Structure formats: C-alpha cells, structure tokens
Amino acid sequence: MRVPPDTREILTALMAEYAMAIDDNRLEDWVELFDEACDYKVVTRENVEQNLPNVLMWCDNKNMLRDRVESYRHVNLYNLHHDRHVLGPLRFTANDGARWSFDISYSLFQTELEGASRLFSVGKYRVEALVEDGVGRLKSVTVVADTGLVPSLLATPI
Amino acid sequence: MTAEVRWPRNDYSRVPFQLHHDEELYALEMERIFRGPAWSYLCLEAEIPKPGDFRTTWVGDTPVVVSRDKDAAIHAFVNRCSHRGAMIVRELRGNTNRHVCLYHRWCYSTAGELTGLPFRKGLKGEGGMPEDFDMKSVSPKKMKVESYAGMLFGTFQPERAEPLDKYLGEFGTGIIRRFLNRPIRILGYSRQLIAGNWKLYAENLRDTYHASLLHEFFVTYGVDRATQKGGVKMDQRHRHNMNHAYAATDTQEDAKAAYADTAARLDRMQLRDQKLLSFVNEFPDGMNLAAPTFFPNALLIQINNSLATRQIRPKGVGAHEVFQTVFGYADDDDAMTRHRLMSTNLVGPAGFVSMEDGEAIEVVQKATRSAPDASAIVEMGGRGPLRDLAHRVTETPIRGFWSYWAELMGVEPQGAIR
Numbered sequence: 001m002r003v004p005p006d007t008r009e010i011l012t013a014l015m016a017e018y019a020m021a022i023d024d025n026r027l028e029d030w031v032e033l034f035d036e037a038c039d040y041k042v043v044t045r046e047n048v049e050q051n052l053p054n055v056l057m058w059c060d061n062k063n064m065l066r067d068r069v070e071s072y073r074h075v076n077l078y079n080l081h082h083d084r085h086v087l088g089p090l091r092f093t094a095n096d097g098a099r100w101s102f103d104i105s106y107s108l109f110q111t112e113l114e115g116a117s118r119l120f121s122v123g124k125y126r127v128e129a130l131v132e133d134g135v136g137r138l139k140s141v142t143v144v145a146d147t148g149l150v151p152s153l154l155a156t157p158i
Numbered sequence: 159m160t161a162e163v164r165w166p167r168n169d170y171s172r173v174p175f176q177l178h179h180d181e182e183l184y185a186l187e188m189e190r191i192f193r194g195p196a197w198s199y200l201c202l203e204a205e206i207p208k209p210g211d212f213r214t215t216w217v218g219d220t221p222v223v224v225s226r227d228k229d230a231a232i233h234a235f236v237n238r239c240s241h242r243g244a245m246i247v248r249e250l251r252g253n254t255n256r257h258v259c260l261y262h263r264w265c266y267s268t269a270g271e272l273t274g275l276p277f278r279k280g281l282k283g284e285g286g287m288p289e290d291f292d293m294k295s296v297s298p299k300k301m302k303v304e305s306y307a308g309m310l311f312g313t314f315q316p317e318r319a320e321p322l323d324k325y326l327g328e329f330g331t332g333i334i335r336r337f338l339n340r341p342i343r344i345l346g347y348s349r350q351l352i353a354g355n356w357k358l359y360a361e362n363l364r365d366t367y368h369a370s371l372l373h374e375f376f377v378t379y380g381v382d383r384a385t386q387k388g389g390v391k392m393d394q395r396h397r398h399n400m401n402h403a404y405a406a407t408d409t410q411e412d413a414k415a416a417y418a419d420t421a422a423r424l425d426r427m428q429l430r431d432q433k434l435l436s437f438v439n440e441f442p443d444g445m446n447l448a449a450p451t452f453f454p455n456a457l458l459i460q461i462n463n464s465l466a467t468r469q470i471r472p473k474g475v476g477a478h479e480v481f482q483t484v485f486g487y488a489d490d491d492d493a494m495t496r497h498r499l500m501s502t503n504l505v506g507p508a509g510f511v512s513m514e515d516g517e518a519i520e521v522v523q524k525a526t527r528s529a530p531d532a533s534a535i536v537e538m539g540g541r542g543p544l545r546d547l548a549h550r551v552t553e554t555p556i557r558g559f560w561s562y563w564a565e566l567m568g569v570e571p572q573g574a575i576r
Contacts, residue, residue, distance in 0.1 A: 042508065044346075044347075044348070044349075046250070046347060046349075047346040047347060050251075050346070052344065052345060052346035052347070053345055053346060053495070053499060054345045054346020054347060054348065054484045054499065054502065055346075055499050055502055055503070056348055056506055056507060056508045057503060057508045058499060058500060058502070058503055059503075060500075061431065063430035063431045064430075064431045064434070066430055067429045067430050067431055067434070070427070071375060071510060074378075074427065075374045075375050075378050075379075075427070075510075076374070076375060076510065076513060076514065077372065077374070077514045077517065078513055078514065078517055079516075079517050079520070148347075148348075148349050149349040149350070149351050149479065150348070150349065150350045150351065150507035150508070151351050152350075152351070152352060152353065152516045152517065152520060153350065153352075153507050153508070153513040153514075153515075153516035153517060154507045154508035154513065155508070155513050
C-alpha cells in the first residue's frame with residue numbers, strides 16, 4: 001500500500017508518543033491521543049484464533065479511558081513498576097479517506113522498584129487512526145497479546 | 159513420604175507460613191489431594207460439545223486430556239505417553255478420532271486406551287516388542303469423570319472418593335445449577351501467572367474480609383460493600399464456600415459510616431460511564447455477587463453480569479496459574495453478550511475489582527519466605543467451631559479450607575476441628 005511519507009511520519013510519531021506517554025507515566029496524555037468516539041481493547045491471541053470475543057480490558061469511548069486512568073490514580077492498587085515499550089515499524093493494511101489502518105508489533109518490559117526487569121507482554125496493535133490537518137488521532141486500538149498468560153496482573157495499559 | 163506440620167492451634171486460626179514454601183509438602187499435595195480422592199474441576203461440557211472433541215488441562219501438576227469419544231462419553235486421562243513419557247496431546251483443544259504421540263507414534267483411542275504402536279511385530283520377522291507385551295496394562299492412568307449440570311469434575315482415586323453430589327454438598331450442587339441453569343456459550347479465556355503458592359489463592363477466595371478493603375473499586379463505586387446484605391455459606395465439611403451479596407441492599411450512608419477512610423471519595427468519585435456498573439438482575443435470588451469455591455481447584459464467579467469459572471493450576475511451590483473461562487448463555491442476544499463482556503472489565507487479570515489479588519498474594523509469598531515458623535492470623539469472624547455466617551467480615555472459610563487440606567494430607571493437629 002502506498003502511504004504518503006508525511007502520513008507515515010505523523011502516525012509513526014503518534015505511536016511513539018503513545019508508548020512514551022505510558023512509559024513516562026503520563027497516562028492522562030495517553031488518553032488524549034484518542035478521539036472522543038474511540039475503542040480500546042486488550043485481547044489475547046488465544047481467544048482471537050478461536051474467534052472468541054473475551055476481553056481483558058475494554059473501553060468503548062474516551063470517557064471509559066478517563067475512568068480507567070482515574071481509577072489507577074486514586075482507587076486501584078497494583079504492582080509498583082515502570083513500563084518500557086519497544087515498537088516495531090507500522091505495516092499499513094487499509095485506507096479510507098482520512099482513516100488509516102495499520103498493525104504494529106510491541107514488546108513491553110516491566111521493571112520493578114528494585115530494578116529487576118522482565119518481559120511483560122509481546123504482541124501487536126491493530127490500529128485505526130485519523131489524519132486530519134497534519135494531526136493524527138486514534139480511533140481504535142486493539143492490543144492482540146501473544147502473552148496470554150499475564151504475569152502477576154495487568155494494570156497500566158499496553 | 160512423611161510430613162510434619164506444626165499447627166499452633168487445632169482450629170486453624172494460625173496458619174504456618176511454611177505451608178506456602180515447603181517443597182516436600184507441595185509434592186505431597188500433588189499426591190494426596192490432586193491425585194488423591196478430591197474431585198478436581200476439569201472444564202465445562204460446553205467446551206467439548208461434539209464426539210471427538212478434546213481439551214488439555216492440568217490437575218495439580220499432572221497434565222490431563224479431557225476427551226469425548228465417538229459415542230459422546232467423556233473421558234479424562236493423564237497426558238503422558240506410556241512409552242517414554244512424552245506429552246501425547248500438545249494442542250490446547252481440537253477434534254480427532256485418535257491421539258498419536260509424536261515421538262514414536264504410539265496411538266491412543268479417544269478414551270485414552272493404548273491401541274497400537276508401530277513395528278510392534280518388528281520388520282520382516284525381526285525385532286518388535288515381546289510377544290507378551292500387553293497394551294491394555296500400560297494405558298495412561300485414567301480419572302473418573304462426572305458432570306454436574308455441565309461442570310466436569312474428575313478424581314484419580316474414585317475408590318476413596320465420595321459420590322460427586324455428596325462431595326459438592328447441597329449448597330454446591332444448588333449453586334452450580336444456578337449458574338448453569340440453561341445452555342451456555344463460551345466467550346473466551348484469560349490466564350494469569352501469580353508468583354505465590356496456590357493455597358494463597360484458595361485462601362483469597364475464602365476471605366470476604368479483604369474484598370471491600372483491598373479492592374477499593376468495590377466500595378468507591380458501590381459494586382460490593384460489606385454493608386450489603388450477604389454472607390458466607392460453607393458445605394458441611396467446610397471445604398467449599400460461597401461469599402455472596404445481594405444487589406442494592408445498603409445505602410450510601412451505611413457505607414460512609416463503615417468506610418471512614420474512603421468516605422470522602424464516595425461522594426467525589428463517579429464513573430463518567432456508568433455502564434460498567436449496570437446490572438441486569440437475571441437470577442431469581444437477586445444476588446449481584448456470588449463466588450462459590452470448590453476444593454481444591456475451582457471457583458464459579460458472578461460479578462454483576464460477568465460469569466466465569468476459574469481453575470487453579472499449581473506451577474511449583476511458588477507459583478500458580480489462574481485459568482478463567484468466561485461464559486454467557488446460548489440465548490443471550492448481541493446486546494447481552496456485549497454487556498457481559500463490558501462487565502468482564504471488572505474481573506480477570508486486569509479487572510477493576512480483581513487485579514489487586516495478584517499483587518497481594520505475591521507480596522505475601524515474598525515476605526513469608528524467610529519466616530517458615532511464623533504464622534498467619536485467621537481470627538476475623540471468630541475462633542473455634544466452623545459455621546456459616548450471615549455477615550461479610552469473616553475469614554472463617556479459610557479455616558475450613560485448612561481443616562480439609564490437613565485431613566487429606568494426613569497432618570491434622572491433635573483434637574482438630576473439622
């Protein structure tokens with residue numbers, strides 16, 4: 001698929017900010033990368049390959065993303081850690097006007113407070129994003145985790 | 159193997175930390191509980207609906223195949239080739255008319271019987287297995303399997319086991335029929351690997367004291383609070399239990415008085431999108447939270463309209479997998495399925511009201527390793543005899559769990575209560 005270089009650059013930068021916002025613990029900034037009408041889901045490859053709809057996490061609009069983040073900040077207790085995402089290149093799969101679809105691999109490492117790091121999750125994002133007036137916004141992110149066996153627990157977003 | 163447990167008290171109100179770290183006890187648990195007379199949860203009948211369907215699972219640390227034969231009868235057998243010990247079935251699931259070990263192609267029926275092996279008669283009259291080699295006598299060990307309302311349980315020692323309905327007891331059979339009251343639809347799976355002994359999870363499920371304290375989401379957003387009507391039920395032997403609560407049976411004022419620390423938050427915090435908390439009252443009993451456990455490895459769980467089974471899979475003395483099977487009903491429409499999946503945000507490895515369990519168990523495992531002779535205190539709800547409670551701040555079912563665990567393990571203290 002032919003993708004204009006500036007579109008590719010805008011969306012690559014969008015995903016770089018996506019990863020770094022989580023890794024810097026700027027979850028509120030991460031939410032702002034999404035459109036108001038959006039969808040964010042974490043599913044596992046095991047379920048996807050069986051056509052089973054189960055979700056680990058599902059927000060079908062931006063308010064639900066805000067609720068998730070607010071709950072992390074004030075309500076939920078979880079393993080104290082730092083996240084580190086490493087992303088692969090974007091592979092575009094579809095385009096309809098301003099709407100672009102692409103897949104992108106991720107590795108997510110977690111580091112606990114005493115400094116030990118581990119591979120937490122590996123998989124891919126299936127993304128739909130809008131590019132308008134030189135700005136990219138996320139419409140839909142489906143995290144398809146190869147790592148179906150969640151180590152410890154899943155709190156901060158992938 | 160001999161095991162010794164130094165119980166400080168005969169009512170299990172003190173639980174030595176040794177029990178979560180001792181390798182020998184772990185090996186003995188696999189033998190005396192999981193390969194003993196207990197009924198372990200295997201999977202749901204709905205997961206293997208057709209003749210030839212199979213799934214692989216774990217009973218303790220033993221790999222097991224659950225398989226439906228061509229006549230639709232269900233079998234469970236150890237997933238280990240009789241020949242050299244390879245895992246026979248490597249897929250998670252499938253449909254087949256026989257199982258073939260990859261190593262030397264030994265063949266097994268869907269009932270788990272060894273039915274053939276290559277070059278048994280040798281080649282051109284030379285070699286082969288001895289004439290008197292008896293395939294039947296070396297078939298993999300079988301479990302006795304029984305279904306209760308579609309939930310499959312198996313035991314390795316049927317001659318010592320109670321009949322399944324008696325094992326589950328009146329409350330157990332009743333609550334399974336409640337959850338599996340009509341054909342179900344499997345919505346999918348989740349898995350979580352917790353770095354803690356499997357019994358810490360079993361305790362967690364029997365501890366209603368922690369629910370509204372550790373899981374602040376419950377209280378803050380009013381999903382479940384100890385001020386709601388509810389309680390704890392156990393079977394007669396106190397090995398299974400059920401924490402339950404009735405929807406909308408407390409007031410905001412009750413909750414504020416009880417949870418002084420979080421009271422301020424009760425007014426301030428509100429979900430922008432309330433559908434996460436919406437509850438369709440779909441059971442005649444009106445419960446919005448029901449979590450019956452079945453010794454040793456199973457749980458049915460309803461939180462609002464999210465329904466699931468969970469199976470505890472011990473992975474060595476210091477870890478266990480929680481394998482969750484999420485389901486709805488075959489007659490759910492698309493909107494109801496979507497609602498159930500939305501409710502699933504509350505439970506599972508990323509659940510708003512469950513993620514904390516993984517962390518709580520891991521920090522117990524970490525901190526107790528160095529103190530095998532010290533003990534946990536289990537006195538909330540009282541000491542002494544075990545009994546059902548019509549309130550929700552209790553740890554009594556934890557003592558019930560340990561009493562049956564000690565009985566099966568042959569390590570009861572003098573004058574033990576049961």
